[in-house]
Amino acid sequence: DADVTQTPRNRITKTGKRIMLECSQTKGHDRMYWYRQDPGLGLRLIYYSFDVKDINKGEISDGYSVSRQAQAKFSLSLESAIPNQTALYFCATSGVGDTQYFGPGTRLTVL
């Protein structure tokens, strides 16, 4: 079984809809991250969490919110989706040594 899982893997939604992307990990890591990837750009950090009570905005947090329900779960929400949020979203975790372990990604399309 994969150490970092994301659901859904693909999602098509309409402008204005609320959507939640979920991430779970079995690596026992405290630090979790949400990134988005757009063609020609690197991975950009949306939000990160260093433990259950710690939530921090990243480079591009506008239009997004997160919830850290447990050490193993970190969810990303788009309160009112817009077309320029169409992207590939990755969840990642890290522990000692700072290497990040990525989930399989969620491809989101907002029409």
Add this chain to the structure above:
Amino acid sequence: ILNVEQSPQSLHVQEGDSTNFTCSFPSSNFYALHWYRWETAKSPEALFVMTLNGDEKKKGRISATLNTKEGYSYLYIKGSQPEDSATYLCAFLDDYKLSFGAGTTVTVRA
């Protein structure tokens, strides 16, 4: 937002040839530089974590060097094979967060 740049954006290599490409990053307040390999339809996977000036890391035919004083790292692929086709990302570590470059996409032609 830290400026991490990779060049070239893409390159094509004949099977068996060697190649290299660059990552540049801020030379002040250096902590670590990461390299990740990202194959199509998969998720990025860590290749190297480099922390010391002059560091050289090797994994099979892939190796990397680090110059923290001038703010650059090279990644080398020796004797490229089709399975080396991927996007290679570098990332600068700052306060447990990574700032990624846009990547170098390598295509190895058989």
